[in-house]
Amino acid sequence: MNYLDVRGSRIRFHETGDPAAPPVVLLHGIGRSLEDWALQHSRFDDAYRVISIDMPGFGLSQRFPATTTLPVLADGVWATLDTLGETRPVHLMGNSLGGAVSMTMLASAPERVTTLTLVNSAGFGKEVTWALRILAVPGLGRQMLRHIDPRTAPRVERTLFRDRALVTPERVEMAIRIARQPDFAPVYLEVAKALGGFRGVAAAWRAALLASLAEVDLPTMILWGERDMILPSHHLAAARAAFPHAKSHMFPDTGHMPQIERPDEFAGLVRPMLASVRA
Amino acid sequence: MTRLDPYRFAGRTAVLTGAASGIGEQLAYGLAHRGSDLVLVDVDGSRLEPVATRIRNAHPGLSVTTIVADLSDRAAVDQVASQVPASLGLLINNAGVALGGRFDQVSVDQFEHVMNVNFRAPMLLTHALLPALTASPGSHLVNVSSLFGLIAPPGQSAYCASKFALRGLSESLRGELFENRIGVTTVHPGGIRTRIAESALIGAGVPESDVAPTRKLFAALLSFPADKAAEQILRAVGKRKARLLIAANAKGPDLLQRLLPVGSADIIRRLTSVSVKAASRSGVGAGR
Numbered sequence: 130m131n132y133l134d135v136r137g138s139r140i141r142f143h144e145t146g147d148p149a150a151p152p153v154v155l156l157h158g159i160g161r162s163l164e165d166w167a168l169q170h171s172r173f174d175d176a177y178r179v180i181s182i183d184m185p186g187f188g189l190s191q192r193f194p195a196t197t198t199l200p201v202l203a204d205g206v207w208a209t210l211d212t213l214g215e216t217r218p219v220h221l222m223g224n225s226l227g228g229a230v231s232m233t234m235l236a237s238a239p240e241r242v243t244t245l246t247l248v249n250s251a252g253f254g255k256e257v258t259w260a261l262r263i264l265a266v267p268g269l270g271r272q273m274l275r276h277i278d279p280r281t282a283p284r285v286e287r288t289l290f291r292d293r294a295l296v297t298p299e300r301v302e303m304a305i306r307i308a309r310q311p312d313f314a315p316v317y318l319e320v321a322k323a324l325g326g327f328r329g330v331a332a333a334w335r336a337a338l339l340a341s342l343a344e345v346d347l348p349t350m351i352l353w354g355e356r357d358m359i360l361p362s363h364h365l366a367a368a369r370a371a372f373p374h375a376k377s378h379m380f381p382d383t384g385h386m387p388q389i390e391r392p393d394e395f396a397g398l399v400r401p402m403l404a405s406v407r408a
Numbered sequence: 409m410t411r412l413d414p415y416r417f418a419g420r421t422a423v424l425t426g427a428a429s430g431i432g433e434q435l436a437y438g439l440a441h442r443g444s445d446l447v448l449v450d451v452d453g454s455r456l457e458p459v460a461t462r463i464r465n466a467h468p469g470l471s472v473t474t475i476v477a478d479l480s481d482r483a484a485v486d487q488v489a490s491q492v493p494a495s496l497g498l499l500i501n502n503a504g505v506a507l508g509g510r511f512d513q514v515s516v517d518q519f520e521h522v523m524n525v526n527f528r529a530p531m532l533l534t535h536a537l538l539p540a541l542t543a544s545p546g547s548h549l550v551n552v553s554s555l556f557g558l559i560a561p562p563g564q565s566a567y568c569a570s571k572f573a574l575r576g577l578s579e580s581l582r583g584e585l586f587e588n589r590i591g592v593t594t595v596h597p598g599g600i601r602t603r604i605a606e607s608a609l610i611g612a613g614v615p616e617s618d619v620a621p622t623r624k625l626f627a628a629l630l631s632f633p634a635d636k637a638a639e640q641i642l643r644a645v646g647k648r649k650a651r652l653l654i655a656a657n658a659k660g661p662d663l664l665q666r667l668l669p670v671g672s673a674d675i676i677r678r679l680t681s682v683s684v685k686a687a688s689r690s691g692v693g694a695g696r
Contacts (some may be wrong), residue, residue: 132546156446201508355416355417355418355419355442355443362418365441366441369441375466375467375468376466376468377441377466378443378467378468378470379417379418379441379442379443380418380419380443381416381418381419381443382418382419394469398468398469398470401468
């Protein structure tokens with residue numbers, strides 16, 4: 130893995146493919162890391178420069194000094210790409226929180242985005258797993274995040290996948306390693322607070338974000354796993370309403386991360402959209 | 409007997425008749441959003457193909473098959489059944505045709521045509537596809553009857569006969585198919601804004617001067633949006649509901665008919681003429 134110094138913070142990224150090829154940028158969810166996109170690198174890097182990033186304060190990246198919010202994360206990704214020398218328009222893909230960050234990036238710099246792929250994305254409804262809502266209870270959140278260990282981590286991982294075989298020792302180990310990073314709990318709680326509270330995902334930022342994207346008309350793919358236990362799949366209907374021109378697909382028997390659970394179908398759906406823009 | 413699990417749409421195939429317009433078209437979009445592969449059937453190929461194209465563009469991950477067939481023809485129904493995959497998640501018998509005119513104004517051929525499309529086709533298709541539904545655990549059957557499968561106003565003898573028959577078949581099947589873990593929903597839409605009034609057949613003996621006013625009367629009653637109706641149907645399928653009434657002008661008459669099984673007919677007739685007058689008045693206003 131590679132690290133970059135981005136405005137004084139150490140940011141981790143992974144890059145494959147020809148650096149001259151059109152760039153694809155992959156963003157993970159809350160409390161996660163670029164490992165969530167590992168399977169997609171090889172499915173795109175024959176024709177694209179594929180870059181996955183640990184967003185500031187997540188994975189093994191250091192945080193930015195400012196309180197972590199969607200704009201701070203979006204700015205952090207743009208700054209990372211600038212440091213990498215990648216200033217061309219990118220194909221953006223975001224899973225969960227990464228989807229909301231992608232939309233924020235698009236709103237802040239529409240000229241820098243070629244296509245948008247939202248994967249079980251945050252931003253389309255208030256319902257979210259109780260595990261994230263309970264973080265808003267004072268004192269409880271910090272306690273919960275402090276206790277991610279070999280006993281509890283598999284339990285968390287199991288909520289992400291429909292197929293339990295995907296809860297591998299490597300994934301559990303990575304989750305524990307991430308949770309031991311000094312910035313993990315504060316950043317996690319800052320983002321959880323910025324996005325919502327005990328009542329679920331707040332409506333205000335969702336409405337403002339989607340309103341700011343109402344004028345944007347670029348190729349968009351909306352994907353969801355029907356059996357998502359983190360963000361329910363009926364949010365796909367709201368996502369379709371927000372992006373009426375978008376293509377979409379509901380994966381059967383799939384949880385919160387179709388890019389891991391349905392890797393080939395995922396790439397098979399997204400690649401034609403990317404190719405159509407290149408032509 | 410335990411309840412059936414919620415119906416899951418993604419990754420399963422749905423067969424839908426009458427898919428080219430109205431509630432059927434909206435059902436097709438709703439099923440595609442939910443991840444169902446589709447077999448779309450309609451008699452009107454020129455309207456069906458654009459619907460299929462729109463779905464294929466928006467949902468490149470789905471398989472969408474179209475079959476142009478006249479369901480009043482028994483051989484055509486068999487032909488449809490033979491093109492359906494061996495394992496089927498959902499069958500929606502939605503196609504229907506209306507016929508205007510008093511019983512003495514419609515020909516026997518016209519009456520039979522309505523029975524064939526509205527009742528015999530769903531019966532034949534369900535019979536032929538039952539093995540495919542049984543092959544897929546937790547599958548589901550939807551029969552779109554009508555408000556006129558619950559009440560029978562004058563001037564609707566053929567339509568009411570066909571929709572009462574479909575309701576009877578559907579409700580009986582619900583009990584039978586439960587043993588096979590197949591859910592059945594009978595849908596009774598009230599006035600939904602669809603093409604059914606403009607494409608309605610007119611009784612052979614109906615005087616020319618009555619045709620336009622009758623179409624206008626129905627157009628005024630058909631006010632509930634088809635996309636909302638389709639959403640309600642798909643939600644009812646998810647929950648495995650036995651009966652779904654759509655729109656206030658279905659729920660009111662249904663309640664009245666249950667309170668006053670015989671006397672309700674008179675009341676509904678009077679209420680209908682009042683609401684039609686109100687609707688046509690507001691329609692004129694909007695036209696200016």
